Amino acid sequence: MRKKKPVIIGVAGGSGSGKTSVTKAIQNRFVNQSVLVIEQDYYYKDQSDIPMEERLQTNYDHPLAFDNDLLVHHIKQLLEDKIVDKPVYDYTMHTRSEQVIPMEPRDVIIIEGILILDEPQLMELMDIKVFVDTDADLRIIRRLLRDINERGRSIDSVINQYIQTVRPAHLQFIEPSKRYADVIIPEGGQNVVAIDLLATKIEKVLEGEKTN
Numbered sequence: 001m002r003k004k005k006p007v008i009i010g011v012a013g014g015s016g017s018g019k020t021s022v023t024k025a026i027q028n029r030f031v032n033q034s035v036l037v038i039e040q041d042y043y044y045k046d047q048s049d050i051p052m053e054e055r056l057q058t059n060y061d062h063p064l065a066f067d068n069d070l071l072v073h074h075i076k077q078l079l080e081d082k083i084v085d086k087p088v089y090d091y092t093m094h095t096r097s098e099q100v101i102p103m104e105p106r107d108v109i110i111i112e113g114i115l116i117l118d119e120p121q122l123m124e125l126m127d128i129k130v131f132v133d134t135d136a137d138l139r140i141i142r143r144l145l146r147d148i149n150e151r152g153r154s155i156d157s158v159i160n161q162y163i164q165t166v167r168p169a170h171l172q173f174i175e176p177s178k179r180y181a182d183v184i185i186p187e188g189g190q191n192v193v194a195i196d197l198l199a200t201k202i203e204k205v206l207e208g209e210k211t212n
């Protein structure tokens, strides 16, 4: 059994804000150390029993699109020192893939996702809440490039989705959730000062685990 409760850090922010970049920058500093990342996106509800035409109509920016109960359950299992199978999400098929990734308990758990600060059950588990804050123009440009290059989307589909669901949900759910953050990181992945500060905190947690 772990000597201390793992420290849980939540990294929220709008789509394209740079959450994944910040999280990866932190993760890269702790390769082979006791740090685990869980992406809320991997916990989108399974839609394998729904036809593709219907999957295309889902609002992926609404809190109800996520299976947060499963995410909370998995985090609680990790806190109890148990191994859990993380689902893998396929953005091209709009559902979970058949794969799972076994996750082992770690001293630091980073949860990353657009709506993690909109869910009280998740927030209760977090020790540090971070919000990556990037202007809407940069977020849509980044998302456009990423979704075309990495998520199999067309320019038209990204623009339509942004207008119909991404922007409204950002204003209704994501932006207001910023008020719950302990730390706000402007612009994300290139913000070395903010990443250094978080990395220093994590180093202290990992050091404490060795010396206590």
Ligand SMILES: Nc1ncnc2c1ncn2[C@@H]1O[C@H](COP(=O)(O)OP(=O)(O)O)[C@@H](O)[C@H]1O
Residues within 6 Å of the ligand: 013, 014, 015, 016, 017, 018, 019, 020, 021, 022, 142, 143, 145, 146, 187, 188, 189, 190
């Ligand atoms: N500071 C930045 N400058 C330019 N591009 C960036 C920057 N931060 C992130 N990106 C790019 O923008 C896209 C979205 O970033 P990502 O970190 O995945 O955001 P999020 O996880 O919040 O959606 C990615 O393709 C990433 O490489």
Ligand SMILES: Nc1ccn([C@@H]2O[C@H](COP(=O)(O)O)[C@@H](O)[C@H]2O)c(=O)n1
Residues within 6 Å of the ligand: 014, 015, 016, 019, 020, 041, 044, 060, 061, 090, 091, 093, 094, 095, 113, 114, 161, 166
């Ligand atoms: N099938 C899906 C599932 C999600 N999305 C979009 O992903 C965004 C969240 O991921 P980020 O890495 O950008 O934070 C969210 O805004 C959804 O619109 C999707 O397009 N298709």
